Every structure is written in C-alpha cells, then in structure tokens.
Amino acid sequence: MSTIVIFILPNPGGLYATLGLANHLLSRGHDVHYFGFADSKAAVHAQGFPFTAIFEGHFPKGFLLETETLETLPPGLAAFRAQRKFIGRINAFIEDLLTRGGEILQDSLMRLAPDLVIFASADKWMEWPAFVTSAKGLTCVYFHDSLSPAVGSGLPPISSPLVPTGTRRSRWKISTAWWRVRCEERLRSVIARALGLYLDFDGIRFRFALRYGYPLDLCLTDRQAPGLTELVAWPRALEFAHAEMPQRVYIGTSLALHRPDEPFPWDRLDETRPLFYCALGSLVWFGKERYRRFFQTIIEVARSRPHRQWVIATGAGLNPEDLEYSLSDIVIVKKAPQLEILRRAHLMVTHGGANTIKECAFMGVPMISFPLGYDHPGNTARMVYHGLGLHGDIKKLSVSYLEGLILAIEQSTAIRENVPRIRDILHQEQEAGLLAPIMDSLLTKKIYPRR
16 A cells, blocks of 8 residues: 655644544555654654654754744744744754755655655645655645635635625625735735845745746746645535635545544533533634633633533633632633534534634534634634624623624524534535545546646
C-alpha cells in the first residue's frame, strides 16, 4: 500500500481536522506519518500516529504558547518588540528554507518515500514547504481545514457574514466585501511595513518559485502557489450554492469520531437535565479579562435556569479558577472532550470555528455562534443559512440577550426540523465513503498539480 505524509502547523484544530482523513487512510492499509513543529508531537502521538518534528531550530517546543502570548499582549512597546522578534524569526526561517533547510526537509521526506504529501492548512505559510516538496517530484495536495473562498467564486470572503442570494444587490455586496478585504490588507501592509513588521508574501512566493523551478506566470494567477489540488474538509451540504472551482474537492466533515480525548468528571453530569455546552475554541483571540466577562455571563445564565446543566471549556485564554462559580452550579474545565459532550448536548454556545460547526451539525446539536475572527463569520453565516442555529453578537452579550437567543432556538420549528435533517445527510455521506475514490485518484496520480 501507500505511504502518506501529513504536514501540519501547531494548532489543535488543524490536527483534529485531519484525523478523519488519516484514520480513513489507515483503515485502507496505508501508512500515515505526520510532519510538523515540536509542539504537535505529543498530540499526534496521543492519536496513535508517528510524527517527525522538523525545523526545531526555528520552532522549538513552546512556540505555540509563545504565539498565543503574543496575541494577548496589550498594545505598547512590549508588544511591538515581541512582534519584531517574531517577524525576525520567520524571516530567518524563510532564508533557511530557501537554502540548507529546504534540502533537509527534502531529505527527511525522501527517507519515507511518500506516495502523497498533504499540506494541512490554508495558511500562507504552507506555500513554502509545498514549493520545497513539489520540486522533488512528489505528489502533493493542500488540505484546507477551513473554508477559503476565492475572488471570482461568487462567494463572499470567509471573514464576511454575508449570505449570497444570487440577486444583483447580493453580488454587489459580495464584490464590495472583497474590495474592503483588499483595502484592509493594503492598509495593514502599509502600517506593518512602516513599523518593520511586514512579511512580503508575494515577494516570498516569487523567491520560492525561482529557487524551486515553479513557473513565475502561475504565481500571478494561483490563489495558493504552487497550484495543487485542494481537499476541503467541509461538506457540500453545509456550503452555499455556487459554481464548482477547478482543483477544489469537498471531502465532507473529515471527523475522527473515536479519538482519545481529555479526562472529564462525567460523574458530575445529571442525566435528567438538558446539557448546554460552551467553548470558544483552542486559539486565543483576545485578552484574559474579555474571556472572563464572557464566561461569567454564561455562568449567570446557568444560575438563572437551574433546570439546565452547563459545561464550560475555557480554553487557553483563561483558567477555570479565574471565574466565580459554585461547583454545584456548573462544570468548568480548561479542555473538554467535545465530541463526547456533543453526543449528549441540547445546545452549544460556540465561536463558529470550522471543526465545531461540523461537529455540532454531525451530532445534531443546534448552535448559538459568537464569531471572534478569521473564518468564524463565514462559518456562522453558513450555519444560519442552513437553519442550524443563530448568530450572536458578542458586543451585546448579557444574560437577557443570551436567554433570548436560547428561547428563540427552542421555539424555532425550522431549526428543530433542519438540525436532524442535516445530521442525517452528513451521516449518509460518512457511510457512503466519499473519501475512498478521491484518495484513490490522488494515489494513482489521476489528479495532478497544475503546472
């Protein structure tokens, strides 16, 4: 059988998104090996897969915590210095990857002689090792753990809450949203360049293309270079209606339904009470005090309706002991076994991350989503479009506001009908084994990178 390498960046969401694919490949007799930064090693081993840590000189263990800390620093001199240091590290990594580091990566991969290399992120960073690897003639694909619509697809930017309707007004709004994104990117670039915090991704792309023999004209047209097939870990049943794009393949939820998970005080759950679950993902989006206010409001909601049972996972942004609550009121942990909790949950309060939206839809759990950034608005728009829950505004969060949203979901006939309908569609897709023919095509090289 074949050997497949999955290259991941050090965030739990990215790893979890690949596990359904990795387990599928393993069940078909293939060897699956992960590559990535040292911070991912323990998490990958916990899932039972071999792992090779690369670029440890640039990204030693603790790099993920360092980047999370950087996100929470208040504006000021300390944050500026930390960001300058971070950009310097990335530039040093780029220079290394263009020289000796690229050769080391190629040698490490060729020792495994992979039949397929999967770059599992839509992050612009993934272009760089993809250039290095594809230059060796290996079959490579991108695996996007989140949606990333392109200009001209008819879809709004993933950072936008817009829902396309096909009308002239809708098309104008989508065009305006893309224009706004480009303007914001230019403004950020100007500011970053002035502060010495700029990464010239276009310039870096051309340097890698020159170094590794990729046609420069394609650098101008590729949404992500080198132009590889994109596997998108998102079910078509949760997408907006739009024309298919060449080289983009929707592969379904890609969920690992039986993964080893976090320890949890299951004995504290009361089976006679409806279970409500709240978590804001694995990444840190803002400062500790804002997290504290958010979760404290959830606690007040829990206290006001004692007939419900609440579970809160605070994530990396806050510790449970930073909150004021009674152990008898609510179960609060830093990390929770999300899939197992969703099997029992009546409703989830979420940030709108791609993995969470898919998991709730698959488990038949309605959602209230408070988007925090990046792809959350777009994911949430799709969730609302398909009638699986409601969009919340974190700026309006209060006990009465959240209670109103919960009541609206519980009284909604449409949501009550749509949630099990979409759940059944996703289960049918899972049982149909959509991944098998897609992966067979890749492994027999019937799907090629564009050259």
